[in-house]
Amino acid sequence: MTAALDVKGLTTRFETRAGHVTAVNDVSFAVQPGRIMGLVGESGSGKSVTGFSILGLIDAPGEVSAGAVLIDGIDLRQLSDEDLRKMRGRKVAMVFQDPMMTLNPVLRVGDQMAMAVRVHRPMSKPDALDHARKALEVVGIPSPAERLKAYPHQLSGGMRQRVAIAMALLHSPSVIIADEATTALDVSIQGQILAEVRELADTTGAAIVWITHDLAVVSSLADDICVMYAGRIVERGTAEQVIGGPRHPYTQGLLDSIPALHEPGRKLPQIPGSTPQLSRLPEGCPFRPRCPRATDLCRTEPPLDVRDEQAVLCHHPLERA
Amino acid sequence: MTDPILKIDAVSKRFTRKPGLAERMVGRFTGGGKPITVHALTDVSLDVAKGEVLGIVGESGCGKSTLGRVIAGIHAPSSGSVALNGRPVADERHGTVHKLTTQVQMIHQDPFASLNPRMKVGETLAEGPRYHGIIPADQVRARIRALLEQVGLEGAYADRLPHQFSGGQRQRIAIARALAMQPEVLVLDEAVASLDVSIQAQVLNLFMDLRHDLGLTALFISHDLSVVRHVCDRVAIMYLGRLVELAPADQLYADPRHPYTQALFASIPTVGTGRGRFEAIKGEIPSPIAPPPGCPFHPRCPFAGPRCRAEAPRLTGAGPARTVACHLNDGGVNMQRGAA
Ligand SMILES: Nc1ncnc2c1ncn2[C@@H]1O[C@H](COP(=O)(O)OP(=O)(O)O)[C@@H](O)[C@H]1O
Ligand SMILES: Nc1ncnc2c1ncn2[C@@H]1O[C@H](COP(=O)(O)OP(=O)(O)O)[C@@H](O)[C@H]1O
Ligand code: SF4
Ligand code: SF4
Ligand SMILES: [Mg+2]
Ligand SMILES: [Mg+2]
Numbered sequence: 098m099t100a101a102l103d104v105k106g107l108t109t110r111f112e113t114r115a116g117h118v119t120a121v122n123d124v125s126f127a128v129q130p131g132r133i134m135g136l137v138g139e140s141g142s143g144k145s146v147t148g149f150s151i152l153g154l155i156d157a158p159g160e161v162s163a164g165a166v167l168i169d170g171i172d173l174r175q176l177s178d179e180d181l182r183k184m185r186g187r188k189v190a191m192v193f194q195d196p197m198m199t200l201n202p203v204l205r206v207g208d209q210m211a212m213a214v215r216v217h218r219p220m221s222k223p224d225a226l227d228h229a230r231k232a233l234e235v236v237g238i239p240s241p242a243e244r245l246k247a248y249p250h251q252l253s254g255g256m257r258q259r260v261a262i263a264m265a266l267l268h269s270p271s272v273i274i275a276d277e278a279t280t281a282l283d284v285s286i287q288g289q290i291l292a293e294v295r296e297l298a299d300t301t302g303a304a305i306v307w308i309t310h311d312l313a314v315v316s317s318l319a320d321d322i323c324v325m326y327a328g329r330i331v332e333r334g335t336a337e338q339v340i341g342g343p344r345h346p347y348t349q350g351l352l353d354s355i356p357a358l359h360e361p362g363r364k365l366p367q368i369p370g371s372t373p374q375l376s377r378l379p380e381g382c383p384f385r386p387r388c389p390r391a392t393d394l395c396r397t398e399p400p401l402d403v404r405d406e407q408a409v410l411c412h413h414p415l416e417r418a
Numbered sequence: 419m420t421d422p423i424l425k426i427d428a429v430s431k432r433f434t435r436k437p438g439l440a441e442r443m444v445g446r447f448t449g450g451g452k453p454i455t456v457h458a459l460t461d462v463s464l465d466v467a468k469g470e471v472l473g474i475v476g477e478s479g480c481g482k483s484t485l486g487r488v489i490a491g492i493h494a495p496s497s498g499s500v501a502l503n504g505r506p507v508a509d510e511r512h513g514t515v516h517k518l519t520t521q522v523q524m525i526h527q528d529p530f531a532s533l534n535p536r537m538k539v540g541e542t543l544a545e546g547p548r549y550h551g552i553i554p555a556d557q558v559r560a561r562i563r564a565l566l567e568q569v570g571l572e573g574a575y576a577d578r579l580p581h582q583f584s585g586g587q588r589q590r591i592a593i594a595r596a597l598a599m600q601p602e603v604l605v606l607d608e609a610v611a612s613l614d615v616s617i618q619a620q621v622l623n624l625f626m627d628l629r630h631d632l633g634l635t636a637l638f639i640s641h642d643l644s645v646v647r648h649v650c651d652r653v654a655i656m657y658l659g660r661l662v663e664l665a666p667a668d669q670l671y672a673d674p675r676h677p678y679t680q681a682l683f684a685s686i687p688t689v690g691t692g693r694g695r696f697e698a699i700k701g702e703i704p705s706p707i708a709p710p711p712g713c714p715f716h717p718r719c720p721f722a723g724p725r726c727r728a729e730a731p732r733l734t735g736a737g738p739a740r741t742v743a744c745h746l747n748d749g750g751v752n753m754q755r756g757a758a
Pocket of ligand 4: 676677678713714715716717719720721722723726731743744745746751
């Protein structure tokens with residue numbers, strides 16, 4: 098089966114006052130149709146830039162400097178601007194933390210959805226509205242016909258995010274990239290949306306990249322997980338592998354610091370130090386100054402160690418029985 | 419309860435404000451410019467024991483921050499009272515609230531917003547104690563350095579500006595600033611919510627150390643149930659301005675009694691439970707401007723009966739040291755008493 102999304106060696110740099118920084122560094126992963134890939138990492142690790150880079154939305158002073166992004170086998174990076182624009186929205190769509198990045202505040206939900214439908218597909222406005230209504234239904238919006246007449250600000254935050262997801266679904270894209278899409282929502286509303294996203298992947302076969310800082314969310318939603326640190330994917334595998342048997346010291350450290358996995362009141366194991374600035378990365382492995390397993394060898398670039406599809410970028414990965 | 423230091427008695431807090439643009443457009447039913455009343459807190463009673471860490475949990479808008487501010491004396495309650503060691507924490511005269519104590523200090527979610535960007539950290543820390551004469555002038559400098567060390571920073575950081583610190587360090591500074599006032603009670607309002615997990619663990623460890631070393635009493639406000647479980651002795655669950663369940667943390671997590679608490683626990687993703695297990699609570703959170711009649715949870719509650727739509731449940735005992743506001747715990751949901 099060809100992957101719906103195949104990212105190979107994606108590298109994105111920014112020109113800053115402190116010189117070049119590599120925000121996304123040789124990132125590779127693939128997502129099969131109907132699967133959800135959780136892209137997880139702490140703030141500044143490069144998750145959003147990865148999402149934007151996939152969609153070709155990096156502007157100066159940034160630049161995607163290397164790599165390929167294949168959607169249904171077509172390399173987006175080889176397309177003309179015109180063709181790329183056609184792919185966006187039709188084959189690949191993005192959902193942001195703030196739904197107002199997608200929604201136009203001065204247009205009714207139905208009008209803007211109908212416009213979005215007709216950009217890529219010639220059909221009558223009533224047909225487009227009908228198509229929009231169905232999309233709202235898919236994401237669990239009650240009385241969708243009425244919501245079509247509403248302005249975005251007349252909806253709650255959770256409803257607005259559902260509308261943004263419905264917009265992303267309009268053209269049945271092969272790939273959906275969601276960046277912290279439920280982070281700003283309440284847990285009960287987040288729970289509803291996660292359940293719907295799971296069903297969406299299962300029923301429509303869309304491949305979903307779910308970007309979040311929240312390990313609990315990826316652990317219960319995703320089929321596969323990529324862990325990012327300082328612009329690199331340091332561990333990649335199925336959710337069971339990465340959560341149940343992490344091999345990278347950083348993944349292990351992250352999981353260890355989650356209170357839910359410890360007896361209440363006990364001191365939490367903590368990763369010393371803080372996330373590094375990209376302009377001041379140590380040579381070799383970027384995690385070295387904080388890593389309990391670091392040796393002199395870690396001053397050199399860590400190799401990719403692959404075992405049973407679980408890949409880690411590390412000189413001394415944890416051994417699992 | 420052994421030694422209640424803080425008594426919150428039947429506190430309600432209503433805010434009256436002009437409707438916003440969106441509300442005027444949406445809610446033509448409000449009659450245009452008529453003031454809107456928000457029921458932020460309704461009849462909340464709580465005792466907090468000396469040395470206790472009480473968690474306050476609930477979804478956004480349920481009144482957690484308002485409760486924290488009422489306890490810190492920043493807001494005066496619309497009715498009811500808050501007393502620390504028997505004395506009121508605030509007093510409202512001619513519409514102006516006067517904070518009567520420095521013994522309750524609040525720590526907020528965003529450490530950067532709460533620090534003056536142009537003031538050296540040492541100055542920021544010294545401001546309060548100096549103004550209130552809490553530390554003798556000739557000892558302020560030494561004391562500030564000691565405080566910075568106590569929260570895991572270097573004393574020399576006193577001469578730096580806030581922007582030179584990371585998020586986790588800034589939150590340590592905010593904690594040091596609160597401690598500089600030598601408070602009896604800390605109110606932490608989502609104090610670790612914006613920190614990355616690895617940094618969050620560091621700050622939680624610091625909080626647990628300080629709590630033991632200084633014998634602090636604290637209200638720990640958070641929407642994160644696993645963090646609350648880790649650091650709190652007792653937990654209060656709030657919904658739409660009301661206290662719906664109060665129990666020792668171990669009992670609450672082992673056996674939640676209120677249908678909302680149960681639903682909240684079930685809808686939260688946790689690490690390691692495997693994928694695809696969301697039992698989402700149906701429906702939306704109702705508006706505190708027009709809270710539903712009867713039990714505020716009834717439009718979303720799987721157990722709701724006729725009584726729930728008509729009568730607000732009281733907090734009643736559900737075993738030693740725990741209370742629940744649900745008719746299921748108080749005679750059942752099918753009685754028609756007071757029904758419309
Ligand atoms: N426009 C930009 N110019 C310079 N650096 C940027 C820009 N956008 C992002 N970065 C840098 O790229 C890194 C990764 O950012 P981002 O992808 O937003 O992180 P995440 O989403 O994981 O929190 C950060 O260090 C950030 O400072
Ligand atoms: N100063 C204020 N003026 C008007 N309404 C307020 C004010 N502070 C809080 N509210 C309202 O009171 C309700 C409770 O808010 P809050 O205590 O901030 O909840 P939480 O902290 O649980 O999210 C919300 O509906 C909020 O909009
Ligand atoms: S390469 Fe070395 S420093 Fe980096 S994570 Fe592995 S053991 Fe630690
Ligand atoms: S009082 Fe009724 S509606 Fe409210 S939580 Fe209990 S059963 Fe549900
Ligand atoms: Mg981001
Ligand atoms: Mg709040």
